Amino acid sequence: xxxxxxxxxxxxxxxxxxxxxxxxxxxxxxxxxxxxxxxxxxxxxxxxxxxxxxxxxxxxxxxxxxxxxxxxxxxxxxxxxxxxxxxxxxxxxxxxxxxxxxxxxxxxxxxxxxxxxxxxxxxxxxxxxxxxxxxxxxxxxxxxxxxxxxxxxxxxxxxxxxxxxxxxxxxxxxxxxxxxxxxxxxxxxxxxxxxxxxxxxxxxxxxxxxxxxxxxxxxxxxxxxxxxxxxxxxxxxxxxxxxxxxxxxxxxxxxxxxxxxxxxxxxxxxxxxxxxxxxxxxxxxxxxxxxxxxxxxxxxxxxxxxxxxxxxxxxxxxxxxxxxxxxxxxxxxxxxxxxxxxxxxxxxxxxxxxxxxxxxxxxxxxxxxxxxxxxxxxxxxxxxxxxxxxxxxxxxxxxxxxxxxxxxxxxxxxxxxxxxxxxxxxxxxxxxxxxxxxxxxxxxxxxxxxxxxxxxxxxxxxxxxxxxxxxxxxxxxxxxxxxxxxxxxxxxxxxxxxxxxxxxxxxxxxxxxxxxxxxxxxxxxxxxxxxxxxxxxxxxxxxxxxxxxxxxxxxxxxxxxxxxxxxxxxx
Numbered sequence: 001x002x003x004x005x006x007x008x009x010x011x012x013x014x015x016x017x018x019x020x021x022x023x024x025x026x027x028x029x030x031x032x033x034x035x036x037x038x039x040x041x042x043x044x045x046x047x048x049x050x051x052x053x054x055x056x057x058x059x060x061x062x063x064x065x066x067x068x069x070x071x072x073x074x075x076x077x078x079x080x081x082x083x084x085x086x087x088x089x090x091x092x093x094x095x096x097x098x099x100x101x102x103x104x105x106x107x108x109x110x111x112x113x114x115x116x117x118x119x120x121x122x123x124x125x126x127x128x129x130x131x132x133x134x135x136x137x138x139x140x141x142x143x144x145x146x147x148x149x150x151x152x153x154x155x156x157x158x159x160x161x162x163x164x165x166x167x168x169x170x171x172x173x174x175x176x177x178x179x180x181x182x183x184x185x186x187x188x189x190x191x192x193x194x195x196x197x198x199x200x201x202x203x204x205x206x207x208x209x210x211x212x213x214x215x216x217x218x219x220x221x222x223x224x225x226x227x228x229x230x231x232x233x234x235x236x237x238x239x240x241x242x243x244x245x246x247x248x249x250x251x252x253x254x255x256x257x258x259x260x261x262x263x264x265x266x267x268x269x270x271x272x273x274x275x276x277x278x279x280x281x282x283x284x285x286x287x288x289x290x291x292x293x294x295x296x297x298x299x300x301x302x303x304x305x306x307x308x309x310x311x312x313x314x315x316x317x318x319x320x321x322x323x324x325x326x327x328x329x330x331x332x333x334x335x336x337x338x339x340x341x342x343x344x345x346x347x348x349x350x351x352x353x354x355x356x357x358x359x360x361x362x363x364x365x366x367x368x369x370x371x372x373x374x375x376x377x378x379x380x381x382x383x384x385x386x387x388x389x390x391x392x393x394x395x396x397x398x399x400x401x402x403x404x405x406x407x408x409x410x411x412x413x414x415x416x417x418x419x420x421x422x423x424x425x426x427x428x429x430x431x432x433x434x435x436x437x438x439x440x441x442x443x444x445x446x447x448x449x450x451x452x453x454x455x456x457x458x459x460x461x462x463x464x465x466x467x468x469x470x471x472x473x474x475x476x477x478x479x480x481x482x483x484x485x486x487x488x489x490x491x492x493x494x495x496x497x498x499x500x501x502x503x504x505x506x507x508x509x510x511x512x513x514x515x516x517x518x519x520x521x522x523x524x525x526x527x528x529x530x531x532x533x534x535x536x537x538x539x540x541x542x543x544x545x546x547x548x549x550x551x552x553x554x555x556x557x558x559x560x561x562x563x564x565x566x567x568x569x570x571x
Contacts, residue, residue, distance in 0.1 A: 497519070
């Protein structure tokens with residue numbers, strides 16, 4: 001064996017130890033993609049926020065630092081004291097390889113520290129509400145109710161105004177059509193949605209059929225609707241939440257986020273006869289308003305911002321462009337990730353349950369709404385005990401993730417919802433890019449039984465990174481499916497980090513850390529404009545406030561897999 005070859009073998013051995021010991025979660029992901037069988041120990045757990053230096057990094061750093069030093073010293077001693085050239089070369093090369101591992105660990109330590117510093121900086125910047133704060137509004141009489149603007153299976157929504165609520169400008173967006181080849185063409189006239197200038201608020205009146213008329217019973221029965229409620233939404237007396245004099249329990253609450261609806265007020269009141277009630281929902285009215293009605297006299301009212309339309313209504317008349325569609329998908333993933341981090345599963349995601357308005361430059365801003373079917377119980381997290389067929393799986397059977405739809409009840413069985421909402425986002429992406437949802441209609445696919453090869457291709461207007469994310473999100477096996485955070489990172493890197501990805505090696509994230517620092521400076525310098533924050537700025541701040549080295553590395557691995565996938569398809 002030549003000295004050159006021996007040195008090469010030693011360096012290769014050192015790198016192999018590093019890759020197997022440090023990158024085995026990412027290596028396992030790549031192996032799953034290619035059908036390889038790498039036996040690297042038990043299955044990796046979902047990525048969790050890590051301390052400044054993960055435990056296995058500290059172990060390798062401490063142990064390998066001493067080992068590398070000993071081997072290098074022993075190599076020099078043997079070199080000076082004789083021995084075969086072959087043994088001396090192999091021993092020295094092995095020590096050099098371990099020294100490179102130590103350097104790699106140090107680079108990762110710096111990258112992890114950079115991510116945590118950036119995360120801490122941007123988490124200090126709180127999301128600003130689109131409405132100015134107000135102190136009143138805990139009674140139905142405080143509001144002027146307008147026409148009905150929406151209706152679901154358990155509630156009606158009306159536009160509303162109040163003296164204490166600010167007015168906002170009408171919203172427009174640029175209509176974009178797509179040529180058959182996927183190219184965008186701008187249409188000169190703009191599309192105008194109904195103005196909410198006169199009615200900046202929306203009041204959602206729940207239908208109370210069987211909860212009784214006491215405020216406490218109403219609150220307990222409809223508590224899921226209060227998950228997106230602000231801390232000031234419910235009136236407090238002596239520090240206790242109170243609804244019309246009755247104390248009640250409050251469910252887990254989600255903190256404010258640009259892509260999650262915010263409930264500003266919640267109160268109970270007698271059911272009024274609102275416009276269209278007798279025609280639209282006569283059975284939900286109490287007998288004092290409709291002798292044939294089955295509703296109770298009191299119910300829950302929720303006050304929110306008035307949005308121009310739902311995502312479904314928008315997509316009926318608009319076809320987003322490539323970048324705009326990517327950012328719409330990214331917003332849904334950011335909203336789902338925010339819910340997952342707080343142990344909340346929506347369980348009823350669909351284009352009807354996503355509201356939409358526009359920022360100052362006309363970019364759609366998406367907001368997840370309607371939490372009536374959500375899983376948000378303290379102590380359960382994202383895993384629901386499924387011991388009986390009477391346990392409710394969720395609201396939307398068509399967009400129910402495979403692991404939820406195929407679950408069989410039994411002792412000790414749990415349904416894991418940690419990636420279920422992300423799966424639904426993958427299906428909704430077809431609608432965003434102008435195609436029918438493949439899981440709708442009698443002829444559509446069924447989430448219980450579909451095969452991944454049956455999924456239709458997205459149109460040519462969908463960028464490659466979007467096609468990759470949808471392909472990954474709609475994997476049947478949740479263990480092979482990325483989390484909403486990792487999927488969002490893929491889109492962030494594709495939209496704003498292409499230069500950093502040009503020569504990126506997942507084993508070394510130093511260049512990525514440099515790019516993150518530059519990106520942080522750019523976002524801080526942009527700040528917030530006079531007409532509010534743009535969707536792009538909100539997305540970038542959300543990305544930087546949730547940085548995690550392992551999740552970022554996983555996203556890079558997925559992108560490398562996607563690159564290989566497209567290259568092999570072109571051959």
